[in-house]
Amino acid sequence: MTTIIDVRHLKKAFQQSNALADVTFSIQKGEIFGFLGPSGSGKTTTIKILTAQLHKDAGEAFVFDMPVSAMQDSKNREKFGILTDNSGLYSRLSIEENLALYCKLYNVPNTAIKEALEFVNLYGERKKKVSMLSKGMTQRVLLARAILHKPDLLFLDEPTSALDPVNTAHIYKGLRALNELGTTIFLTTHDMQEADTLCHRVAFLNKGTIQAIGTPKQLKEQYSxxxxxxxxxxxxxxxxxxxxxxxxxxxxxxxxxxxxxxxxxxxxxxxxxxxxxxxxxx
Amino acid sequence: MMNISIARIQAIFMKDYKEFSRNYAISVMVFIPIIMAFLYRDMEFDAAQKMLFPLAITFGMVTAFVQAALIAEEKERNTLRSLLLSPASLADILIGKSALVSTISVIIIALCCYAVNYTPSATMIIAIILSIVFYAALGTICGLFAKSTMETTFTVLPVVIIFPFGPFISMFAERFSVLKIAKWLPSSQLADLAQGDSLVPMIGIVLWTIAAWVAAIILCKKRMVD
Incomplete structure (x- = not known):
């Protein structure tokens, strides 16, 4: 099996507080890996380090067998998609215009827009200006943008936090389909039901350290x-x-x-x- | 080595054009220098002198301010981070984002030249283009410093007041000797060039442009990480 993400003894502190005290885990190709923990446990910090948006203090982190610093190279950024709470859209442009920009940036044909918007159940709304969208719809457009180029690795930070149950179920179905096509998914959430439904393996992160890691079934058996x-x-x-x-x-x-x-x-x-x-x- | 993709630059340019044309608070700025030029056309100066004020307004209010506002808005809405996480290189982003204000500035200056009946020499055209590139860099720096579009007004203010108005500030240099420094500003260099001196002012403008872009690139690289 190919290791897509390999993290060893990762540490990161902000001023006095330890965001990540000592984090070690790895993710194999084709996995949906759930990184679970309460707000402020270090989930987003981990994503930021793995996507070279933040420097680590200590430890090692590899993505696609390359040190995370290589993710600053524009060529390597083609390999992953990302949805975090600091992802943004152009509010004066329509949904379609926003995605058309990213089709050009990722060098994929505009036909990818239809596929991505159907994935998030928004194709019918494609002409709508982003400024007119609800929080849930904006979240779905951001998700569509993250999967537009069918990345090898997808980072999702609380992807369904603003969604209603119908759209959440639709997104789950889409993520499973995407995963079956070979996309490895790194999912952070504090929704345990979501993790149980989607993830092959989960890690519990609390106060900057991983407290347990395994498949949901293994963990349930272990703690039953x-x-x-x-x-x-x-x-x-x-x-x-x-x-x-x-x-x-x-x-x-x-x-x-x-x-x-x-x-x-x-x-x-x-x-x-x-x-x-x-x-x-x- | 930076990768440059024309397709990506063009995509960022087109996106900026659409956003700019729908953002009336910013796009209205383009009319100010043109109105100034038409107000100056009947004054009893030579054409080169008449052009100085519209040029200063274009560089300050359009090239630098609009660029700063566009960058600050990208920062405020987190779209700049999204762009930086895309496969577009830093060069694609900076060139794409400067292309719109540069094009608009060229069109405005051409209209102003027509309004005051000024025909710039080839050297002057090169110096004006270099100045546009310089002010686009200053705008980028101001935009990257500002936390929001609103804050741009404050970050860009010194640039709008000091840099484009070098020749006007120099007028007070006899009374306040500290203002003699203004003769080294790129706008003063451009004014010298308009009056015939070509080599030293051109070198000055080139050096200002290089320094501004080096600073803009360093700052932008810093903004790529938290």
């Missing part, structure tokens, strides 16, 4: 208390350990046709985050 809840027809519910000692009880309830519902108590990614860090994700 291995219990199941059995709801009985009499209205009561029983939480039992999922082990051999409780097999007889379960058998008896089933034999007597007493069970109404039965389910395993898997923690959500949010539960795991809280368990690890002792803090909420807002």
């Amino acid at each position: 208390e291995q219990t199941i809840t059995v709801e009985l027809k009499d209205g009561s519910s029983q939480v039992i350990k999922n082990d051999a000692q409780n097999a007889q009880s379960l058998h008896d309830w089933m034999a007597n046709n007493q069970i109404s519902r039965i389910f395993s108590n898997e923690p959500t990614l949010g539960d795991i985050f809280m368990k690890i860090t002792g803090s909420d994700l807002q």
Whole structure:
């Protein structure tokens, strides 16, 4: 497997505070990697360092097997797309005019505009001036711009934070399709549901360090208390350990046709985050 | 080595043209020097002298101010960062972003020359073009310093007052000897050139232009990272 991003012992401090204390992770080609953490945990700082918008203090960071400083080279910038909260659009131009500029900058045909706008469900609105768009629509145009050239690597910083559930679902579908075409996605979010839905692997970032890393399934298994809840027809519910000692009880309830519902108590990614860090994700 | 792409420069130029033509607060500036030139046309100076004031206004209010406003607006709306993250090189961005004000300045100066009936020599044309390039660099620097379009008014003010009005400031040099320095300003050099002296003023303008662009490039590179 090809490593697209390789970060080792990355450190960055702003004045007195440590934005990144010691961060190590790698992302393989074709992965959707979720970088999860509360606001101010260092997610955006990491993206900025990886895209050469910010200098690191210590450690090593490689993107496409090149030191991150190589991302300042205009040729290398063709390889990635980016959507962050400091991405901007030209408000006096239409959506289409904004994207047409970037088609020229990325040297892709204007036909890419249609594909990108259909991806974000905005093709019908392409003639609208950006100044007339809602926050959610602006976010979708920025996303369309980030994927216009079908980058090898896509950095998304809270991509669905301003979107309604219908458009969020549409974007998820599009991101999965893009990923199937080979785009590696580095996604930062504090939406655990989003990470669970989209990501192959996730890392929990808190106070500048990675607290846990793995697939959502692995993390859930690792932090699961291995219990199941059995709801009985009499209205009561029983939480039992999922082990051999409780097999007889379960058998008896089933034999007597007493069970109404039965389910395993898997923690959500949010539960795991809280368990690890002792803090909420807002 | 900087890569230069004509297609990217053209794309940035066209984008700026569309934005500029829809931004009436800024685009109205182009009429001021032309109106000045028409007001000066019947005055009893020679044509070269009549041209000095419209030239100063063009360099200050159009070339430098409009450039600063365009750059500051890009910064304010985060579009400059987006451009810097695109495959466009720094040269593409700086040339593309200066191309619009430079073209507009050339057209305005041509109209002003027509209005005051002034026919510049070939040397003077070269010096005017170099001056436009110089003021575009000054505008870029002011725009990069400003945090918002509104703040541009303050950052660009010293440039608008001092740099284009060298010949007018020099008039007070006898009373205030410190103002003798104004004779080294590019606008004073341009005025000397209009009166016949060609080599030293031209070298002066070239040096000012190079220094301004070196400063603009350094500043822009610094703005590429937080």
